[in-house]
Amino acid sequence: MKDTFLLVYRNIRERKTRSILTMLGIVVGIAAVVAIMFISYGMQESITEQLSEMADIIMVTPGSVELGSFGELGSFTERDLKDVERISGVKEAAAMMGEMQEVEYRGEKVMVEIVGIEPRDMDAVFGETVKLEEDGDSGTSASGRELRENDRKACQIGYSVANDYFDYEIGVNDRLTINGSKFRVIGVLEEQGGFRSNVDAQIYVTKRDAVNIFDTRDISSIFVRVRDIGEAEEIADEIEDQIDDNHKLDDFTSAMAMGGAIEDLKSIFSVLQVFLLAIASISLIVAALGIMNTTLMSVMERTHEIGVMKAIGAKNRIILFLFLMEAGVVSGIGGVLGCIVGVIAANVISFGIYTAFDVEIAVVVKLQVLLGGVAVAMIVGILSGLYPARKASKMSPVEAVRYE
Secondary structure, X not given: OHHHHHHHHHHHHHOHHHHHHHHHHXXXXXXXXXXHHHHHHHHHHHHHHHHHOOOOXXXXXOEEEEOOXXXXXXXXXHHHHHHHHOOOOEEEEEEEEEEEEEEEEOOEEEEEEEEEOOHHHHHHHHOOOOOEOEOOOOOOEOOXXXXXXXOOOEEEEOHHHHHOOOOOOOOOOOEEEEOOEEEEEEEEEOOOOHHHHHHHOEEEEOHHHHHHHHOOOOEOEEEEEEOOHHHHHXXXXXXXXXXXXXXXXXOOOEEEEHHHHHHHHHHHHHHHHHHHHHHHHHHHHHHHHHHHHHHHHHHHHOHHHHHHHHHOOOOHHHHHHHHHHHHHXXXXXXXXXXXXXXXXXXXXXXXXXXXXXXXXXXXXXXXXXXXXHHHHHHHHHHHHHHHHHHHHHOOOHHHHHHOO
């Protein structure tokens, strides 16, 4: 075994440039696979973590919901809200009114989504996930206060509205004109991003002010918090049946339990990972062809040497093992380097996404992926070297010795 390793080392060293180029093919292929896996795991973890904070919530909309987007078919009424509140297992139910309106600040006009909600219902909808911006040094609120029941012509604004929508930043006590009426900014919410990025782009007012702005009492969506997460799906079905019955329509209501959305999301990410891995595997196929070509060239160059080895007693399995070992060492080293490069690449991609789009995606490094990357590299290398190695082992000693 020691002699075999020494021979493998000598052969790789003598053909250093070719071995390095072959190894680079494996490095690129494994790095691509590893980086894609770590980034996709990070995206999945980031989004499911946000959804998990709302696992006991059911989002009820007049239309079909598909993970954050829905097609509106109408609106709800106060009767619908009261009926939902009476359903067994419902802890809280909060109504939201939403509509795009023209907002003016310092002479600049922008269309922004205005959301009307009772201040006491904010926790029912968002819990502890949405808060006012905090002072980074003291950890205290630096951006105003929460909405109150007795507030009139006052609003809380999302992070993007405050910092990105207008040429000038908006702060506490600044005045906005919404649909012709002046509103005072009493709070700026901290940046949400991810699944809750819509919060960053909204302005929140009391339900009474929303009625005046929209000139209607129609409810655009209802958020329900349940007592037992395990009953969320059954409660969602009951909500749909109740509101559909109120409006005498089939499939008028869509109630999506966030816990169910998490499972749907995991399934989507699984399909996405398979698709991305299939694309990344193309580079592994190219690397496999490179290993096969390198091993074939090595067999041709060492035909005379193979003949001498067989003439002095080397058996076919020894020759086969020697060339397979050479292919396995090159691909194994390439796999280890590929995993290292993959981790670095994943972090670079994560930083690039954050810099370009201000979206933070954590890189989730998993040991099984690293071990799998090295194993795949070695398997690819050995399988690619199998044909050339078998060809070398089947050579006739006499013909091989005569070969120049």
